[in-house]
Amino acid sequence: MHTYVEIRASALKSNLIHFRRATSTGVMAVLKSNAYGHDLELCTRAVRGQADWIGVNSIEEAIRVRKVDDSTPVLVMGANDKADYKEIASYASKPVLVLSTIDAIRELEDHLPGHPFHLKVDTGMSRLGHHGVSLQKIFSYLSAHPELNWCGLMTHFANVEDVTDQTYAQEQLNRFDEASAFAVSAAGNRKLAFHTAASGAALLLPESRRDLVRVGISLYGMWPSRETRISASALTAQGTLDSSFKLEPALQWKTRIVHINAITAGTAVGYGCTYRPVQDSNIAVLPVGYFEGYDRRLSNKAHVLISGKRAPVIGRVCMNMIMVDITHIADAKVGSVATLIGTDEKESVTADDLADWMGTINYEVTTKIEPGIPRILVD
Numbered sequence: 102m103h104t105y106v107e108i109r110a111s112a113l114k115s116n117l118i119h120f121r122r123a124t125s126t127g128v129m130a131v132l133k134s135n136a137y138g139h140d141l142e143l144c145t146r147a148v149r150g151q152a153d154w155i156g157v158n159s160i161e162e163a164i165r166v167r168k169v170d171d172s173t174p175v176l177v178m179g180a181n182d183k184a185d186y187k188e189i190a191s192y193a194s195k196p197v198l199v200l201s202t203i204d205a206i207r208e209l210e211d212h213l214p215g216h217p218f219h220l221k222v223d224t225g226m227s228r229l230g231h232h233g234v235s236l237q238k239i240f241s242y243l244s245a246h247p248e249l250n251w252c253g254l255m256t257h258f259a260n261v262e263d264v265t266d267q268t269y270a271q272e273q274l275n276r277f278d279e280a281s282a283f284a285v286s287a288a289g290n291r292k293l294a295f296h297t298a299a300s301g302a303a304l305l306l307p308e309s310r311r312d313l314v315r316v317g318i319s320l321y322g323m324w325p326s327r328e329t330r331i332s333a334s335a336l337t338a339q340g341t342l343d344s345s346f347k348l349e350p351a352l353q354w355k356t357r358i359v360h361i362n363a364i365t366a367g368t369a370v371g372y373g374c375t376y377r378p379v380q381d382s383n384i385a386v387l388p389v390g391y392f393e394g395y396d397r398r399l400s401n402k403a404h405v406l407i408s409g410k411r412a413p414v415i416g417r418v419c420m421n422m423i424m425v426d427i428t429h430i431a432d433a434k435v436g437s438v439a440t441l442i443g444t445d446e447k448e449s450v451t452a453d454d455l456a457d458w459m460g461t462i463n464y465e466v467t468t469k470i471e472p473g474i475p476r477i478l479v480d
């Protein structure tokens with residue numbers, strides 16, 4: 102296989118340890134969306150015994166986790182379909198569902214009586230969950246049904262990563278605190294786990310940490326945003342965040358040169374003839390394109406690394422191929438490794454770099470790497 106993704110288990114572990122130290126609370130490894138493209142099974146194996154919880158999007162992902170790890174608590178955070186409930190009936194350690202309406206709670210009880218669930222409340226994201234009067238109705242319902250296996254209360258922040266001022270998150274947290282007080286009285290003897298924070302809030306808002314933090318992007322060694330990174334360094338300067346806190350990227354994406362083409366100055370490269378070199382050039386073809394998750398928006402923008410040097414992507418990204426300029430890289434040959442994301446000698450190209458070139462966020466870059474490309478666990 103020419104194209105492959107390397108995942109460093111030691112980086113995943115180190116990032117988890119840094120989060121545990123920085124937050125002093127339970128840590129959920131968020132492995133949804135095929136572990137942000139890093140491979141769900143492989144990452145489940147890598148964090149086994151290190152994470153207090155695993156967070157996934159769907160029942161299908163919960164089952165994939167259970168095949169590798171039969172004991173770490175799993176939270177299914179996305180919308181789920183009652184047609185899939187029978188799939189999780191038999192596990193000793195049951196995947197915990199996230200529900201947000203009375204109808205969903207009833208439906209779960211009809212299909213899987215006594216199955217554990219967390220209630221998600223809306224505090225300002227306006228996605229899943231209720232607030233206000235309709236939330237009070239849910240609490241009344243839960244209070245009137247002590248037989249329900251309700252075991253957690255959660256919410257999700259809308260605006261931690263895009264800003265350095267956390268007023269909006271603070272308002273959401275205040276609403277969560279109000280909801281929590283009602284939840285405690287509705288729960289009766291049931292013990293609830295409370296959680297609100299993803300990577301950004303876990304670092305920046307100590308009061309959001311509660312019983313556990315749900316760490317996704319930063320588990321993989323990426324910062325949620327530039328703003329979060331800046332805010333975190335301010336906290337380090339104040340001494341609120343330990344100066345040893347660091348994140349190590351876990352993923353490197355590599356391929357190999359499959360063809361080299363010598364072209365004369367002015368010759369067009371690729372669809373639309375969008376690039377013509379001003380000098381005679383050597384062009385390498387790499388077998389990744391937008392199908393493989395190398396986004397078309399990277400056309401004429403991105404760099405890859407070959408023999409420790411940067412090779413610009415020239416012309417448009419094709420469906421399964423790109424062309425890069427290797428005129429200045431004398432030792433590049435067919436079979437040479439090209440690093441699409443990662444480090445090669447002194448140079449590196451990060452998921453953040455690709456995100457900047459694409460006009461998106463690092464989350465989208467790694468989740469889009471085609472799942473069929475082999476993921477290899479290293480060290």
Ligand SMILES: *Cc1c(COP(=O)(O)O)cnc(C)c1O
Pocket residue numbers: 131133178257298299300301315316317318319325
């Ligand atoms: C994806 C997700 C997270 C993790 O967010 P990161 O910013 O990647 O840390 C946490 N909580 C919920 C509900 C999510 O959907």
